[in-house]
Amino acid sequence: MNETRSGAQSRSDKDEPVIRVVGLVKRYGALTAVDDVRFEVRRGEVFGLLGPNGAGKTTTLEMMEGLRRPDAGAALVAGFDTQKELKKVKQVIGVQLQSTSLFDMLKVGEILRMYASFYRYSVPIQPLLQDMILEEKKNDRIKHLSGGQRQRLAIALALVNDPMVLFLDEPTTGLDPQARRTLWDIVLKLKARGKTIVLSTHYMDEAHVLCDRICLMDRGKVIALDTPDKLISSLQSDGALEFRLPLLEAVPSESPECGEALRLMGEVSGVKRVERNNEWYVLYTERMQATLTDWIAVAGANGLVFADLRTRSATLEDVFIQMTGRSLRES
Numbered sequence: 469m470n471e472t473r474s475g476a477q478s479r480s481d482k483d484e485p486v487i488r489v490v491g492l493v494k495r496y497g498a499l500t501a502v503d504d505v506r507f508e509v510r511r512g513e514v515f516g517l518l519g520p521n522g523a524g525k526t527t528t529l530e531m532m533e534g535l536r537r538p539d540a541g542a543a544l545v546a547g548f549d550t551q552k553e554l555k556k557v558k559q560v561i562g563v564q565l566q567s568t569s570l571f572d573m574l575k576v577g578e579i580l581r582m583y584a585s586f587y588r589y590s591v592p593i594q595p596l597l598q599d600m601i602l603e604e605k606k607n608d609r610i611k612h613l614s615g616g617q618r619q620r621l622a623i624a625l626a627l628v629n630d631p632m633v634l635f636l637d638e639p640t641t642g643l644d645p646q647a648r649r650t651l652w653d654i655v656l657k658l659k660a661r662g663k664t665i666v667l668s669t670h671y672m673d674e675a676h677v678l679c680d681r682i683c684l685m686d687r688g689k690v691i692a693l694d695t696p697d698k699l700i701s702s703l704q705s706d707g708a709l710e711f712r713l714p715l716l717e718a719v720p721s722e723s724p725e726c727g728e729a730l731r732l733m734g735e736v737s738g739v740k741r742v743e744r745n746n747e748w749y750v751l752y753t754e755r756m757q758a759t760l761t762d763w764i765a766v767a768g769a770n771g772l773v774f775a776d777l778r779t780r781s782a783t784l785e786d787v788f789i790q791m792t793g794r795s796l797r798e799s
């Protein structure tokens with residue numbers, strides 16, 4: 469891929485944020501899909517919007533791309549207002565939409581050349597095909613591509629004008645694990661070459677691997693914004709001890725029996741918080757060894773028979789659960 473030439477087009481200084489999102493609001497009837505969202509994206513970072521389905525990620529992205537009109541607020545990309553200066557914004561951004569409908573009968577090379585013809589400046593096609601691992605598919609019709617290849621083609625199309633900022637809306641949804649990892653490598657490669665990337669995802673592992681900073685969204689609002697590590701360390705517990713209690717599996721959390729078990733768990737050494745997630749109990753701790761030994765003793769002394777005991781590090785999913793009481797998946 470060539471050196472970016474979009475820097476010269478920017479109205480912003482080098483240290484200025486590349487994107488400013490200032491109080492964006494979008495309403496659909498009674499629903500406020502995006503509710504006073506504000507953040508800044510720095511030059512060269514991968515910035516993630518992470519949240520469950522319906523959190524407002526796509527609507528926020530589309531307002532940043534100038535594709536959707538906000539009811540209030542503004543988005544500025546490279547200093548250009550996406551509502552008032554859309555032509556200039558289009559010159560500095562590349563957009564991969566959640567579902568790109570491509571012309572099935574065209575060949576990969578043909579569609580890339582067609583997109584390139586829309587711009588005054590475009591990057592050479594051959595290196596772009598190589599970067600997206602599509603070189604061998606150059607003469608294949610789009611209808612014969614796999615899901616991962618289609619996504620990579622959609623990204624290639626978004627890169628054809630060598631944009632300063634690349635927007636990726638849920639780039640790996642529906643892909644198999646191998647195809648997801650290939651796409652992650654591509655995103656990291658683009659970042660290493662200095663692209664600013666804004667992506668949305670509902671996969672916390674993806675956000676953790678790819679993003680320098682994550683804007684956690686829920687029900688249209690920003691609920692946290694920081695680096696993945698700082699978001700996790702805000703939990704004040706770096707580990708989680710999980711197990712099932714088969715004898716209490718059918719017993720609701722509100723019952724006295726279950727309430728007593730939850731109280732005992734809360735008093736286990738080092739435990740900061742206790743969650744019940746269907747049949748799983750989760751003890752969040754910052755002192756795993758002490759918690760593990762004490763829990764085994766407490767369970768033994770109180771006749772709590774546990775199964776499938778396991779330990780793990782805290783994740784962004786835990787951050788989301790702490791802030792909303794729901795998991796990213798079930799929201």
Ligand SMILES: Nc1ncnc2c1ncn2[C@@H]1O[C@H](COP(=O)(O)OP(=O)(O)OP(=O)(O)O)[C@@H](O)[C@H]1O
Pocket residue numbers: 496499501519520521522523524525526527528638670
């Ligand atoms: N054109 C529309 N008309 C009415 N409601 C809409 C429209 N577009 C989005 N919504 C609603 O706005 C909310 C936010 O949707 P949005 O697509 O931005 O969420 P998301 O976080 O991107 O989720 P997903 O991953 O499912 O796309 C949802 O409740 C959605 O149903």
